Amino acid sequence: MMYEQMGGQVFYIGKPHNKAYAMAMSQFEKYTCISPLEVLMVGDTPETDIRGARLFGMPSALVTQTGIMADRIARSGLETALKTLIPSDFPEYFIERFIDDI
Numbered sequence: 001m002m003y004e005q006m007g008g009q010v011f012y013i014g015k016p017h018n019k020a021y022a023m024a025m026s027q028f029e030k031y032t033c034i035s036p037l038e039v040l041m042v043g044d045t046p047e048t049d050i051r052g053a054r055l056f057g058m059p060s061a062l063v064t065q066t067g068i069m070a071d072r073i074a075r076s077g078l079e080t081a082l083k084t085l086i087p088s089d090f091p092e093y094f095i096e097r098f099i100d101d102i
Helices: 018-029 046-056 067-076 078-083
Strands: 041-043 060-063 093-095
Touching (some): 046 060, 060 067, 067 078
Parallel strands (some): 060 093
């Protein structure tokens, strides 16, 4: 951050930055999926997965029984964990898990 504030050129990669979502969309476009509205981002971390999808204009689903969000819910309870989410980190959908353990 200091380097950027001093005028240095910085490249951000990964979620929640748009470049990560743009790269994913370029892959979906190969299969005629041309709009972020046609893709559902499923993730377990509000600050990266959900925020990035929202900033890119893509709907999102937050996984609540596995991963990072599950840990937060286990520590503080569902209601408290959800109250801590800022609007940009709040998904359109909630799902308990993406797939059952094999």
